[in-house]
Amino acid sequence: MTTRLASGAVGLGDRVILAATIALAIVMVLPMLWAVGLSMKSNAELLVDTNSVLKAPWTLRNYYDILIGSGVFRWLLNSIIVSVGMSLGVLALSSLAGYGFARLEFPGRNVIFVLVLFGLAIPEQAVILVRHQLFSDLNLHNTYAGLMLPGMSAPFGVFLMTQYFKAIPTEVDEAAMLDNASRFKIFWRVLLPMTLPAQATLGIFTFLHAWNDYWWPLVSGTNEQMYTLTVGIASTQMNFAESAGLGYLMAQAVFAGLPILIVYMFFQKYIVRAVSGAAT
Amino acid sequence: MRRLLATLLGCVALASCGVHQAPNEIVVQRFFGTCKAEYGNRTDVENAEGECGIMTTLINEFSAQNPDVKVRVSPVAWPGYNQLAAQLASGDPPDLVTMHLSAISDYQSRKLLEPLGKDLRAAGVDPNGFTAASLASVSKQGEIYGLPIDNWAPLWHINMNYFRQAGLVKDGKPILPRSPEELLAQARQFKQATGKPYFVQALANERAAYSRNLYTLLMQQNVDFFADPQRVQLQSPEVKQVLEMFRQIYVEDLTTKNQDYAAATNGFINGAGGVYLVGTWMIGDFDAESRKLDRPLSSGYAVMPWPQLYGRDATFIDGHAWVMPAKDRTPQQRDAIFRLLKFVADNDFEWSRTGHLPAYQAVIESERFNALPHRSEIAKISSTGAPLPSDVQRQFPVQDIIGEEMAAAITGHKSVDAALADAEHRVNDLLFHLL
């Protein structure tokens, strides 16, 4: 929303706002630039003075070391499997349940729905210790299922999908029923495709939540092979007797952050649309 | 529909995937850092330096010599006990894990560790060859629960070049204080002559170091602060004295500030101060540093135990051991585990090149150990060193609480009296509420 002066030129106020925003953007990017800079210096040089980031020589040695020996690739794979898996699971379960609550009658439906809504207020930390014991008894730790299931019990997705299904006019159902379609077919062929925006929103939210999750993977995926990216990167940060070197650590962080940033850059439009969709 | 079901089943199958352990594979979990970049698959133990390097090459060499066994190494952030607790609770712990001697009883008393005595002897490791301190620390109720690999102690690592500058060297040996007053005096003298702080300390994000220094100085004053293993007594003049001394050092800028462990270690290497308060595990690294040219520590490194500032010559000590969490294992795995333990036991000398004190009497008395640089200066710790009483439980959480309160007092966030009162209250609360 720009204010146009009588002359039609863009106002001074706008210039100032733009400059301020650009300055803020630079501040936003600085920590990432610093990390990239550190990652391109040898550990020995950084030991003496980190200002050496600004002076030559720079090196890709840390990246090479990561390629040959770091666990970051396995961590990345685990994170992808868990995040994608959890997102698909949430989409499937929430869509089914959302359709059920929005369109179908069954005994106690309304009461159950209200109880599900209450679950929105339950924070993960209030149940995590009992969940941990439960999963221990069921031998679910250090499995992908163990990392994915807790996220699939959250009611947010069901709430979102129920609202979305409710917003679709019932004429659509009725038109399909004229063709003698079964309930499931109506759901699968007709209504579900209409919920794509909600699916995108829910999918992206769930993916990011799973990608960022720290506490649960920390205590459930304790075997090094099951580390997600968050846990793996965190394991390099506690610094008693740590011998990996600052440049190496930063290169590892860059390695860990780059894939998701690239994905973000390519899917920016859809992500933005999905997130904005949540506001409406 | 069929495709849908097939996909569903496929997903469930993938999801229940976890980590599979082959029947001849053992999982070895340890702290000591990661150094894959430098040491990767190297097996030349004799050339390795530092805890990470030596431990990595040792295990690599074992793997090379035992191709029928697969060893999966899992380095964890120190001390790794939160993770171990989660693993033990989930029933999926590693096969061998490094553990401090002071923590063994916590797990052993909950039946989480397996006794090792019988199989160790069968593999050729004689527990009677351990040093007395090590044997005592791993023996619980007449059984052996760990293979000790070292004893360690907090030490004074000294930059002799600065000490010389400050006039604190005599006959090639550093002049050390013999009382708290002398400590302050020498520290001031040092600062005046060199412009650098006397101490280099990790004061930020640190808890263990504070407690260990405190325990040492309390032992020197013959204070039995755990006379009752379920109650700590910290509100006494002796304890207050120690905190006030450290506080005074902090106030007068006689120590580096705001450094965490990594920064303090790097700082000492880069010449930040005169005395770095850290333990035996850095001797190897600092000695290697002192052989480089044109560095602050070049030809100027010495290490001494905590000087006797009070009535008794004593140092707090702890140590490391390999323990075996309780779990069902294949005979191949058990065989592999004890083969590895025997290998580690046989190579305790190599491990002691880090600076840690060996856990075997034979190694301590050996010529090649005593020929290692600086070992003669710290040799007396074998007799002056003592751990906390073995029936004090949860020593690590206790150490964290005491360290946190000490940090608050020394850095001026809290009065010494308040810190000691809170530390005592919190530790006793913890110990009282143990089931």
Add this chain to the structure above:
Amino acid sequence: MSTAAGQLSELGQARVQPARAGAQQSRWSHLLYAAPFLFLYVTLLVYPLFAGFWLSLHKADFFGGSRFVGFENFVRLSNDNVFVGAIGNTFYFILLTVPALAIIGLGLALALNRTTRTAAFLRGVFFSSSVLSVTIVTLLWKVVFAPDGGFLANLFEAFGKQPVAFLSDADLALPAIAITTIWWCIGLPMMLFLAALQQVPRELYEAAALDNAGRWKTLWSVTLPSIRRTFALVVIIEVVLQFQLFGQAYLMTQGGPNNASRPLVLFIFEVGFTRWDVGYAVAAGQILFGLIAIAAMAQYFVARRKEAF
């Protein structure tokens, strides 16, 4: 909406009676749609919550064994300085982050609510930090805040000043974590506000322009009132989110110095996994639940009252 559909369905009822009747019939088989989710919901959320209530009345060891002690854990919590401090820290942290996130998010949305490529690029920059995981964020900001060779330390020294040790100063530790968090989380509020701004009817702006309203007047009287609901939504979301602060405190300061930056969730983690005092930890978890529920409900009612419809 519902009334319109109701009318239409009445119309349709006459023609498609048989199918309609089947749809209205309440069937157990319909429960199958919700069953998978409900199964997970009950076993992984409801059961642990109630089991937690019960467990918080016991003294329990992490590795097994428990003893019923009634409300002793809660009494202990009220006398525990560290716990009370953690609650204070959590509230203080919310105060530091939520207004900033809402206001800065709104400001950025207002500034970048245009279709130029620059604006699109800048929006991308501000959202990019949100896709990084918390442990990468803490790694980046630790090397920014480090007093020895950190980015800010080098900057300070370049200007001849003494570096400030943010993470080891009791007064600065939590604000430093707050800055890290704002940097990390600013994308979401900005996007939510952008979406809301784009929903504001153009007629309102045109009417304001006709009245010769200046930039500020338009902002104050047209824009802000129109996005009130989104503002409330952002605040609620961020409050619930920041109540759950954990990773940043655990990795950057471990709760120190002197308990200055220990949030409630870190307390629960430490008591459960380090001190093995499970009953005590779960009791603290119940209190966290209670606080979040109260905060969310309070905001909901305040927002409800403000909407004078």
